[in-house]
Amino acid sequence: MAALKTSGRSKHALPSFYNNLPQNRSSRIATSRRDKANQDKLNTDIFELYMEDLWKHIDEDKKSAYAYFDSLWFNMYYCGQNIPNVLKWIKAKRIFSRQYVFVPIVCCGHWSLLVLCHFDETNCSDIKKGPRMIVLDSLNTADPTRFQSAIRKFIADIYETEEREESKQFINKIRLEFPKVPQQNGEECGIYVLYFIQCFLQNKKLAEVLENKKLEEDFTQLLDDGWFDPEELENFRKDIHSFQANRNSKTEE
Structure with missing residues (x-):
């Protein structure tokens, strides 16, 4: 489950983003406070702080090849809130020079x-690593495909905003896949999203799988390629709980 929250944001956050938040966000802050005792419910503050910490510990090559969006940008776009600003902030991320771009989808709790893969490539069919998109969802019963049309419109608007030369036909050919991934047992979907990102950054087996996948091969059986370790996920969950407890303690001091 997702809890939206703004207090305690990093000083590195884009100021215009927080000046234009949806008006109903304050009511969600109250909800997140009531749920504070539940460690598995990740709020957007903790997500952003953990991502900043994670980013500090990856090598410079990955920092230049990878990027991630603020956890509320897609939600704002999807809800029609400040779309021009959202697209402007995305432009600053330079996704067309990145190997992988992580886009959290936080909608309906x-x-x-x-994950935008190989958007630094400009061909959908003739090269090994053409652009493709994958959605990783730890709750299949929520039907991850329900955002399919919204995602495609989102990507088309990004291309248009950046005045790219690619045609609509090219954009429509970009593969959008929904591979099988580990499934949550409770309300820890936000933790799973962080775990998936960490796997892209640090899991050598997953890196090998992604590197060896040809464009004509789909990702539907990604989980079957041997990269997932349940013990690793459990240790990661404990790490998130510890990180969250430490941040909450500092906030209360």
């Missing part, structure tokens, strides 16, 4: 992850 649930987290999932859209």
Whole structure:
């Protein structure tokens, strides 16, 4: 489950983003406070702070090849809130020079992850690593495909905003896939999104799988490629709980 929250944001956040938040966000802050005792419910503050910490510990090559969006940008776009600003902030991320871009989807109280793969490539059919998109969702019963049309419109608007030369036909050919991934047992969908991102950054087996996948091969059986370790996920969950407890303690001091 997702709890939206703004207090305690990093000083590195884009100021215009927080000046234009949806008006109903304050009511969600109250909800997140009531749920504070539940460690598995990740709010957007903790997500952003953990991502900043995670980013500090990856090598410079990955920092230049990877990027991630603020956890509320897709939600704002999807809800029609400040779309011009959202697209402007995305432009600053330079996704067309990145190997992987992580786009958290936080909608209807649930987290999932859209990954833009190889958008630095400009061909959908003739090369090994053409652009493709995958959605990783730890709750299949939520039907991750329900955002399919919204994602495609989102991507088309990004291309248009950046005045790219690619045609609509090219954009429509970009593969959008929904591979099988580990499934949550409770309300820890936000933790799973962070775990999926960490796997892209640090899991050598997953890196090998992604590197060896040809464009004509789909990702539907991604979980079957041997990269997932349940013990690793459990240790990661404990790490998130510890991180969250430490941040809450500092906030209360």
